[in-house]
Amino acid sequence: MTETVDKTEWQVGDAEERRVILSAEDITVRFGTQTVLDGLDLDVYAGEVLGFIGPSGSGKSVLLRTVLGLNRKQGGTISLFGQNIEELDEDERTAIDMAMGVLFQHGALFSSLNVLENIQVPMREYLDLPKKLMNELAMLKIEMVGLPPEAAWKFPDELSGGMVKRAALARALSLDPAIVFLDEPTSGLDPIGAADFDELVRQLSDTLGLTVYMVTHDLDSLFSVCDRIAVLGDKKVRVAGTIEDMLVCEDPWVQSYFNGKRARQIKR
Numbered sequence: 001m002t003e004t005v006d007k008t009e010w011q012v013g014d015a016e017e018r019r020v021i022l023s024a025e026d027i028t029v030r031f032g033t034q035t036v037l038d039g040l041d042l043d044v045y046a047g048e049v050l051g052f053i054g055p056s057g058s059g060k061s062v063l064l065r066t067v068l069g070l071n072r073k074q075g076g077t078i079s080l081f082g083q084n085i086e087e088l089d090e091d092e093r094t095a096i097d098m099a100m101g102v103l104f105q106h107g108a109l110f111s112s113l114n115v116l117e118n119i120q121v122p123m124r125e126y127l128d129l130p131k132k133l134m135n136e137l138a139m140l141k142i143e144m145v146g147l148p149p150e151a152a153w154k155f156p157d158e159l160s161g162g163m164v165k166r167a168a169l170a171r172a173l174s175l176d177p178a179i180v181f182l183d184e185p186t187s188g189l190d191p192i193g194a195a196d197f198d199e200l201v202r203q204l205s206d207t208l209g210l211t212v213y214m215v216t217h218d219l220d221s222l223f224s225v226c227d228r229i230a231v232l233g234d235k236k237v238r239v240a241g242t243i244e245d246m247l248v249c250e251d252p253w254v255q256s257y258f259n260g261k262r263a264r265q266i267k268r
């Protein structure tokens with residue numbers, strides 16, 4: 001590989017440093033005649049937990065897929081780890097892919113593989129490691145996400161919803177990424193399971209210096225784990241800032257979201 005991403009350089013554990021790990025600039029995405037994103041700008045800082053919110057159908061998943069290179073864009077620039085992703089050769093792109101982990105909505109584990117094998121999928125794809133070492137590494141990830149060791153041998157349909165999310169997170173962490181993308185990670189979990197998952201995300205970010213980009217509808221997550229929140233609306237990021245910024249923001253959608261009945265119950 002000609003160029004690699006020095007992940008340790010980005011695992012800062014301190015959002016104060018404000019280094020931009022992901023930058024989306026002037027992004028436009030269209031499907032046929034429908035423009036979903038139009039001149040969208042967003043910076044994500046190394047070490048922060050960013051909550052990404054917006055009305056249903058506003059384009060949160062489209063932006064995530066665009067950042068991951070799974071969606072075509074009609075305009076704009078995406079930079080990851082300081083590199084414009086369109087200017088990378090194959091090896092450089094691979095190095096960037098290896099420095100990112102993704103947890104898609106619903107976990108998306110392979111049903112025919114047990115948890116250990118699911119976690120090893122990225123290792124098999126990108127690394128050439130002896131089986132014993134891969135097993136040891138996967139067991140470490142299982143421990144890291146708070147699953148019991150015996151979960152390693154279970155298949156996805158033998159797991160609870162919360163365990164599926166943790167197993168999927170372990171797989172996202174398989175290659176020790178510097179940034180993870182979580183698409184609605186607590187959807188479908190009961191409030192206690194969701195709070196436990198939030199705590200885990202916060203812990204991982206604090207201890208590993210992991211940057212977390214989290215698409216969420218979960219107000220508890222926004223209040224408890226996110227350093228910053230970005231709000232998508234009218235095809236752009238309308239506002240981005242801390243939860244305190246959101247609470248005093250005059251944007252009507254942000255106001256109703258953060259000062260609605262449910263939010264008031266959480267803030268109490």
Ligand SMILES: Nc1ncnc2c1ncn2[C@@H]1O[C@H](COP(=O)(O)OP(=O)(O)OP(=O)(O)O)[C@@H](O)[C@H]1O
Pocket residue numbers: 031036054055056057058059060061062063
């Ligand atoms: N591959 C595609 N082809 C055509 N239209 C698409 C495609 N992907 C997304 N869209 C459209 O883009 C818009 C935004 O969708 P997206 O899934 O990003 O919304 P979202 O903000 O993630 O919504 P939710 O919160 O409900 O998950 C929708 O109108 C959707 O129909």
